[in-house]
Amino acid sequence: QSVLTQPPSVSAAPGQKVTISCSGSSSNIGNNYVSWYQQLPGTAPKLLIYENNKRPSGIPDRFSGSKSGTSVTLGITGLQTGDEADYYCGTWDTSLNAGVFGGGTKLTVL
Amino acid sequence: EVQLVESGGGLVKPGGSLRLSCAASGFTFNSHSMNWVRQAPGKGLEWVSSLDSSGSNKYYADSVKGRFTISRDNAKNSLYLQMNSLRAEDTAVYFCARELLSEEFDYWGQGTLVTVSS
Numbered sequence: 001q002s003v004l005t006q007p008p009s010v011s012a013a014p015g016q017k018v019t020i021s022c023s024g025s026s027s028n029i030g031n032n033y034v035s036w037y038q039q040l041p042g043t044a045p046k047l048l049i050y051e052n053n054k055r056p057s058g059i060p061d062r063f064s065g066s067k068s069g070t071s072v073t074l075g076i077t078g079l080q081t082g083d084e085a086d087y088y089c090g091t092w093d094t095s096l097n098a099g100v101f102g103g104g105t106k107l108t109v110l
Numbered sequence: 111e112v113q114l115v116e117s118g119g120g121l122v123k124p125g126g127s128l129r130l131s132c133a134a135s136g137f138t139f140n141s142h143s144m145n146w147v148r149q150a151p152g153k154g155l156e157w158v159s160s161l162d163s164s165g166s167n168k169y170y171a172d173s174v175k176g177r178f179t180i181s182r183d184n185a186k187n188s189l190y191l192q193m194n195s196l197r198a199e200d201t202a203v204y205f206c207a208r209e210l211l212s213e214e215f216d217y218w219g220q221g222t223l224v225t226v227s228s
Contacts, residue, residue: 002154035214037155044205044221045147045155050214088155092213098171099145099157099213 004102011108020105022089023071030070034091079109112136112217119222132189132206140184143209148202196226
């Protein structure tokens, strides 16, 4: 059971938009920055979003992040087949004094 | 170019020990906190441990506390994870990851597989 809760899967058609939610509590998302990662099959995770809504250089603006209270959302527009991957949210939990990840969401581009 | 290369994984019996290494290059190693993150086969990411840039502050997941020890050698640009009293549930690919600012990981190694089995 992950500290952060994500839907196991989402799907959408090419060119469409999808959102992936991640919910937590005041000890993690509510009072800390959240990051998002994309993991393609057989590869290491890749940072997509940090500090809730910032993109590292090289990450297209099709990817966006937002936060409201104890939840965050990753948005992906203009879906491409290459976006099929597992997506994870992560942050620090002040009560646990530990890093935490969501359980991951598998994105299927139909 | 930033590179993180893990090594030291392998097959070990329950109760055994293993030491993972992560060789860093392409950035000022002693300016960044470093982390270990693992992924069991077919499962999600699990944060394991974090160490600040000076090596003074260490943090562990409850699942490994008392069994794993994180350390670094800034002179050698290397991060380590000493794993003792290994259990079957420790079987995973172990990634080292550079911390960008605060608990976001901007560079990851390719991972090293640890298999705990008799």
